Each structure stands twice: as C-alpha cells, then as structure tokens.
Amino acid sequence: MAINKTAIPTLEMSRYEWLKERAKGIGGSDAGIVLGLNKYRTAFELWLEKTGQVDPVEIDNEAIYWGNEMENVVAKEFEKRTGKKVRRSNFMYSHPDHPYIKANVDRLVVGESAVLECKTASAYLAKDWEGDNVPSTYLVQLQHYLGVTGRDKGYLAVLIGGNRFEWKEIERDDELIKMIFDAEINFWEYHVQQGHAPELDGSSAAEKYLKEKYDRAEKDKEIVLSASSKDMLTQYESIKADEKLIKAAKTEIENKIKFELKDAESGLTDSFLVTWKNQSRTSVDSKALREKFPDIYREVLKESNFRKFTVKEFEN
Known part of the structure; x- marks a missing residue:
C-alpha cells in the first residue's frame, strides 16, 4: 500500500x-x-x-x-x-x-x-x-x-x-x-x-440551534404540517404515555429502596451504592418578598421570552 x-x-x-x-x-x-x-x-x-x-x-x-x-x-x-x-x-x-x-x-x-x-x-x-x-x-x-x-x-x-x-x-x-x-x-x-x-x-x-434561529413566532401565523409530521406526532404522544409509565415505575422502585434505607444515609449491594443524603439550599421566597417588599419585588422582576411547544390531539 x-x-x-x-x-x-x-x-x-x-x-x-x-x-x-x-x-x-x-x-x-x-x-x-x-x-x-x-x-x-x-x-x-x-x-x-x-x-x-x-x-x-x-x-x-x-x-x-x-x-x-x-x-x-x-x-x-x-x-x-x-x-x-x-x-x-x-x-x-x-x-x-x-x-x-x-x-x-x-x-x-x-x-x-x-x-x-x-x-x-x-x-x-x-x-x-x-x-x-x-x-x-x-x-x-x-x-x-x-x-x-x-x-x-x-x-x-x-x-x-x-x-x-x-x-x-x-x-x-x-x-x-x-x-x-x-x-x-x-x-x-x-x-x-x-x-x-x-x-x-x-x-x-439541536434544541439550542432551533431556539436561537427561530426565537420568535409570527403572531397568528399558522401552517399545514407535512404528512410525515402526523406519524411523528402520533409517536410523540405514544412516547409521552410511555414516559408516564416509566416515571411511575422508577418512582415505585425509589420509594421501595427508600423504605428499606429508612434513616440510613447509604446502602450497598455487591454492584450498587445508593445514597439518600440530607441536603439544603437557600432560595428567595418570592411570595413573601412580593407581600413584604412590593416595590423591591417589582424592581427585580425580569421578563423572559421563549416559545412553548405543545401538542394537542383532536378527538375523532
């Protein structure tokens, strides 16, 4: 060669x-x-x-x-x-x-x-x-x-x-x-x-690319989607349903392991380490801030613009 x-x-x-x-x-x-x-x-x-x-x-x-x-x-x-x-x-x-x-x-x-x-x-x-x-x-x-x-x-x-x-x-x-x-x-x-x-x-x-390239929608503009979009949206709804089942199954396992841990911080098997540790974080109570200091609350308000994606299936 x-x-x-x-x-x-x-x-x-x-x-x-x-x-x-x-x-x-x-x-x-x-x-x-x-x-x-x-x-x-x-x-x-x-x-x-x-x-x-x-x-x-x-x-x-x-x-x-x-x-x-x-x-x-x-x-x-x-x-x-x-x-x-x-x-x-x-x-x-x-x-x-x-x-x-x-x-x-x-x-x-x-x-x-x-x-x-x-x-x-x-x-x-x-x-x-x-x-x-x-x-x-x-x-x-x-x-x-x-x-x-x-x-x-x-x-x-x-x-x-x-x-x-x-x-x-x-x-x-x-x-x-x-x-x-x-x-x-x-x-x-x-x-x-x-x-x-x-x-x-x-x-x-890809998500970031779309967000930046098409950051604002034209008000009241509506288009007819391609034929392939219908199949994708049907799949999308099916995935959403599966996600709910997976989330429920995942939460069930978590709850059973937590019940076994009780007040222990961690637990072991021959191939897994599980931890359930105490944590804390500090955040602003926006409701209390709005009630006690309404002027300050208004001053620190920040408006953010974004496009929300939703799918609604028509009933036959």
Whole structure:
C-alpha cells in the first residue's frame, strides 16, 4: 500500500493554529460521529462545529485534556510490552483526492507500515476492551487513519482505569475505509460546504440551534404540517404515555429502596451504592418578598421570552 505524502508539519504550530487547521476538515475522531457511532456526540453537533456556529468541543473537555497528557505514557508502555519502537509523526496528513479528510496520528511504528493510537478509558468501560473487542468509534478512527496515510496496519493501546493496559493489532480493511470515506465526503460536501443541516436529533445542541434561529413566532401565523409530521406526532404522544409509565415505575422502585434505607444515609449491594443524603439550599421566597417588599419585588422582576411547544390531539 502506497504511503500518503500529502501532509503539513505541525511541530511549530500553536494549539490555536492546530485547532484552526483541524477545523478545515474531518479528522479521525470525527469519523465515528459522522457514521453515528459516537455515544456522546451527533452529526448535527459536529456540523455546527465545522460550520463555525459553535466553538470546538475539545477546547474545554477535561477527558480529552488528560487523554492528551497521558498519550506519551501509553506510547512508552506499548513499546515496553511489544518491543516495538514508535515515533511522533509531527504532521497533519490529508487524503490525496479529498484534502478535507485529515489525519493526526498519535505515533508511527518504526520499521512497519503501521500507526499507533493511544487511548485512556474509564474503568466503567473495561468491558468494551475485553478479548478482541474494540469500541466501534475507535475502530473507525483507526481505519480512517490507515486510509489517509496509506498504511497497512494499526495498533490501539489503552490504559483502562489508570491501572490496566491493553493493546490491539488491527489490519487495514479497505471495504470499511471506503464506507467511512463515502460518508465523510457526503457530510463535508453536502452538509458543510453547501450548508445543509444534517437531520435534527435530540441533542441539546439541536434544541439550542432551533431556539436561537427561530426565537420568535409570527403572531397568528399558522401552517399545514407535512404528512410525515402526523406519524411523528402520533409517536410523540405514544412516547409521552410511555414516559408516564416509566416515571411511575422508577418512582415505585425509589420509594421501595427508600423504605428499606429508612434513616440510613447509604446502602450497598455487591454492584450498587445508593445514597439518600440530607441536603439544603437557600432560595428567595418570592411570595413573601412580593407581600413584604412590593416595590423591591417589582424592581427585580425580569421578563423572559421563549416559545412553548405543545401538542394537542383532536378527538375523532
């Protein structure tokens, strides 16, 4: 497999410059989001970021910060466990035909046509790494890197819970790489470059986007909704009914556990810790303030404007 030589040096780049360059395309950590495999971010959120409507999430993300700090530790441990040697690439690679498809690999493996990705994971995610398991979003990220760099093999090394080390060897999969690149090309050229928002989802980012874009309703304006809206609204009412049942079932369990706890602050099973602790908070009694100090109450009143969403089903 030919090695991709399309790259720009990153060694002298500031963090700001690196982030700015990275924002010009789709990186390996974006691949899982584009394919809908990431549990924490959606394609809509990524679209907002890539179109400059929100700041990159990574800037203030503690998990990503510490992941970057531990990268060298994981890389050195990989060398100890495998006897292989790795080195930093200090380049941002680009796909030769689609320069917006980019790759920032953690390490290159000396003497092999291979890359190394270094990860850290919570102990709660240990099962995701058992046996031959690899989290799908990391598998896609690694294949993305192999596709961009032209290398034949990848290694994933992970420190789990701060005290367990695992490493995996993954061969290049050209069929999967094609699927990844097809999705990324569509995402970038249709959604980012042409400005078409991906399908709206249930993320807080989508909610915020709609709230800001359509912050005021035109009084007395009414439209006929699309035919597909009827099916969605029927589903919406069904979900609302299920929510009530789920809430009642959840509350029932809570009440039974609370009754068992009685005046104990916490309780244990072999796999759960339950707490029912005393808490207090201070708040303004608005009713008392209005009655005792009506002038002050009027002075501190603040009007907020928002649009309330309601659904009412017509009776047949």
